[in-house]
Amino acid sequence: MPEDIVLIPETEKQYPDEWLLFEIVELDEQGSPLRGRLLAHSPDRSVIDEMLLKTRPTRFYIVWTGEIKGIFVLCAK
């Protein structure tokens, strides 16, 4: 396995409370991202968006490793 390819679930644990952007190399049997390249990590989402638009990976996975917050209600006119 090339050095820059990591196990995605393990890597998520190494970066608590950050946004992570991976280029997906392999999915698991359930279709979840398994192996990939970590392209960016930051608590600031704009860093991830900049890297996403700069590198435009063909298959990518974005995840926030911290607490999920918020309640939303949207309706259409």
Add this chain to the structure above:
Amino acid sequence: MRQIVRVPFLATAPLLVIQCFVWRGNGMGVLRMAVDTGSSFVIIKPEILLTLGYDLTVARPMTIYGIHAQALTAPQVTLERFGVIGAEEANVDRLALSLPPQVGLDGLVGLSSLQRFSLVTFNFSDNSLTLQR
């Protein structure tokens, strides 16, 4: 034969979070989104759609209202494919709109997606969503 797909919740509090996929050609984005029956539409962060090559400049504008009754306009984009594994949909309209980054998610799965199924079951005993066509 009826198709039944079970989708595990990645979180159940304070939102119901599932893993969703959006495709265009060979491109694919894997995102975490909240299931929100209070939302009329599916919304996805614009940067995700731009990266996959969707053109938001030709998208149709849609007016939406949030809990503060403040109107927002968001582009409505037709996606080649969207969904969860086993329950994908083709040529579906979605809104390109960002959630606040503090939320930690890239979109909402609203009624426009859930209504495509005949039965949607929230199972909190095994933390899953069951979609039946």
